[in-house]
Amino acid sequence: MQKESRNSKKGILLVNLGSPKSTAVNDVKEYLDEFLMDERVIDYRWIFRALLVRGIILNTRPAKSAEAYKTVWTDQGSPLIVITEKIQQKLQKLVDVPVEIGMRYAQPSIEAGIQKLDDKGVSEIVLFPLYPQYAMSTTETVIEQAEEIRKKKFPKVKINYIQPFYDRDIYINCLAESIKEKLPENFDALQFSFHGVPERHLYKTDPSKTCKIDDVNCINSKVDTHNAYCYRHQCYKTTESVIAKMGLPKEKTIVSFQSRLGKDKWIEPYTDETLETIPKQGIKNLAIVCPAFVSDCLETLEEISVEGKEQFLHGGGENFHYIPCLNDEDRWIDVVKTLCEEKLNDFYLV
Template sequence: MNTNNIPPKNTNKKGILLVNLGSPKSTSVADVKDYLDEFLMDERVIDYRWIGRALLVQGIILKTRPAKSAEAYKTVWTDQGSPLIVITEQIKTKLQKLVDVPVEIGMRYAEPSIETGIQKLVDQGISEIVLFPLYPQYAMSTTETVIEKAESVRKKKFPDVKINYIQPFYNREDYVNCLAESIREKLPTHFDALQFSYHGVPERHLYKTDPSNTCKIDDANCINSQVETHNAYCYRHQCYKTTELVIEKLGIPKEKVIVSFQSRLGKDKWVEPYTDETFESIPKKGIKNIAVVCPAFVSDCLETLEEISVEGKEEFLHAGGESFHYIPCLNDEDQWINVVKTLCEEKLNQFYLV
């Protein structure tokens, strides 16, 4: 058989996989239940032993929460589907116009899965993938679980594929500039405080991810730490550092800035202060007009569109607040897409150095 006219297989093609949290397939209670089951049974989200996690999630939470969550999803669902999936697709589309390698998306939970995203790239002849967990700050329940899942899928299904992972970018100057400018453009003329609401994590997660085993969750030691090996895995430090760098760019005095943490689950102690309690308490301190931004998310989703801009607003106004202004995530803003491009290209170039 003459194979002279058959081009050699390209075994060194590169591609990009953007990974976000995920979303139910629809707003039906059944689909929401399936999604919550996969999400909450992740040992890096609820880090109990399997039997304890199963008793909590499948024995208690999934008995009542899916119906309530389904109603919440209905308030943010778009004609195109889940806002998180839609926005991630928009990021992909814009990024694809700026890079000369294939771009796909994957979700940590539900579809399109990480495996689906890798498969689409492999089907295009890709053997080297830059995987971008779309989380600015590191946490067990975000960056870590994405990397662990991707490595599990790679070893089982795609052993010949190489993956370069983009690390948290919470303190990158280009990202900080992008976030600061996005906030500046959307800030109301008058506000008493700018509140940075980050997703919550149990305090024990901070201890588990601390390589030095010295974490005390102490304001001075944690927030102002200069130990890079410690900071690389400290979610709380990274949240406060993002806030510090952004308000410096904005020129907003520290006394007008609030940091809080949302979305806690169960009775365990989570990182404080809690966002909902803050909304309820600050009007009594004379803070009647606030703007709120959620920098743990790059794409608007249930946790921002419903939990903050709807529920949070109601809590704040009911407690005596006068005006509540939610500042959207970076979503598919052009400056953010350029940051995504830069981060991806840095990792694509590293393949050449191996």
């Protein structure tokens, strides 16, 4: 990137999900309250959401989640926060504009990140939601929160948002190379486990209101206006592109969805059920990756690499190999840099 005086007015904000500030039950409870009370995560009317979250979930889940966080916590703190900070530090060495981070939930907040950039004289921000695929509970809630904060507290600041990059060649190449390097020599199947969402979220985000959750109408859809907001389509598209780049036969891959909450129907197939049943189908040696995440976190380090492994082995599997997220790999930092620079250059066109 060429250095120009006008760059002093620009900056980058990397936004990830967030994490409790510690593994203490009260801190986990505070985090879960903010997270689950988001209307784009649990999309019930406020009164019903409050009854579910504060009346039921927060009376039992925080203690269990706190124990889970303890198994992945590092000396530096939350893995997700630590990794996001490493991405920030590496990116800062490659660009000549300020780089800050913010979390959708808990600290450091999106507001704190914008404030740091504003304090440095930044008036044009490239905000990067670190989610490859679009969902109302990820990309959409980040953008809505950032816009609310901007309008209320930073009205003179302009924000360019990086859109989901699930099918961008630079991302697909990066992910395929990363997986290929970590893939064991002998494996019966490579499983792509994406974070799940309730089926109704797909209907709500579909601008055409014609969404049909089936392989023909969803996975193979060529309608750009629909695909831009269809999480399920984007997950399958990422998988399809990666296995093509790796040269893997489709029959040697599995797609599933994890982390479902409650009794509502979420998009299928479910990761936990799949892990329990595939050994009976002859899959004894499994590699698994979680491409809905760019940074390892509770859902990958505990839910998949610990609980998922137990489910697979209990079902009759023999070898389970978890493939880490992109985290702070240099090739991923190069992708982040390229995507950010594209949006930084967009400011010059306005």
